[in-house]
Amino acid sequence: MPLKKAVIVPGNGAGDVERANWYGWANKEIKKIPDMTCLLRNMPDPVTARETIWLPFMEEELKCDEETVIIGHSSGAAAAMRYAETRKVFAIILVGAYTSDLGDQTERKSGYFSRPWQWQLIRENVSHIVQFGSTDDPFLPWEEQEEVAEGLKADLHKYSDRGHFMNSRFPELIDVVKKFKEAA
Template identity: 30%
Template sequence: MRRAIIFHGTGANPGVAWYPWLAAQLTERAYEVEVPHYPGLNVEPVAELLPSVLEAHRFDENTVLVGHSGGAALLLALLEHVRVGQAVLVAGYCTRPNDADEPVLQADYDWDTIRANGGELVFINSRIDPYGCDEHQGRAMFTRLGGTQIVRDDGHFGDYGQPYDEFPLLNRLIP
């Protein structure tokens, strides 16, 4: 059974942006889809959040992980512990993108393990991201991990004040 888990961004929830739309698209394509709510994402340190995420979901090579913003940063820590078939990081980052606290980030990462566990890695970033989760952040991850980097001019791919209710590109990228 193909499975997809969509992780929301900082301060968000499963009902915003393109998350419900993508979940419906993948469900129509026979995916078992989870869009969990983690209110502690980027509020509590990732080391405290990660055990509950690992325990709450099943991960294997038939799993696709999708993370947006802080949810994408969470995927980096997650991929140090689980192996999946594909990981798509939308507006992701691996270092502080701005001057805000980022408890979802680790001090360092085991890039070799993430590369081995991430399956097909895809980074989608925007040159005009208002939070600094831009193409340079995507390039930093791509340089360490390989995969595919896609650069757009689409802001933060959905946020307060930026409607982004559908994400056809992302749907096409998931087999």
């Protein structure tokens, strides 16, 4: 299947996603890639980011499918992983991915962390998995980021100076999308 679309799934609480972090910048950059489109939308239930609301939105509104790379940041990475447990997608790019509710009430209410991760199913449903993580992330323990990388056998891009990837530009992400497009 060819790669035709990227969908950026933001972290919870991002507000206006066009202006949050690197999302709007990446959306514009991906659209410059020949024969690629990119979707970036304000998500429903943006604070709690409930799985029961986000996954149907990703399927029905954003139309994530076998020609889609899902770019998930933070809770968007959790959504991308859960989505890929039961649906085929071209690729997932996980930015600031983690495995537990981190002892946080809102994270617990999201539903993503209520059961074990199905690493094998995700690997079977996704052709390419890339993960970006930083050891200095103020919210996510490095051990959980490593657990995702090991469980998914992801191509891990490890940094020590990116925090929670809340910068306004993210050129390495665009490089990965371009590589996926060329390989498709």
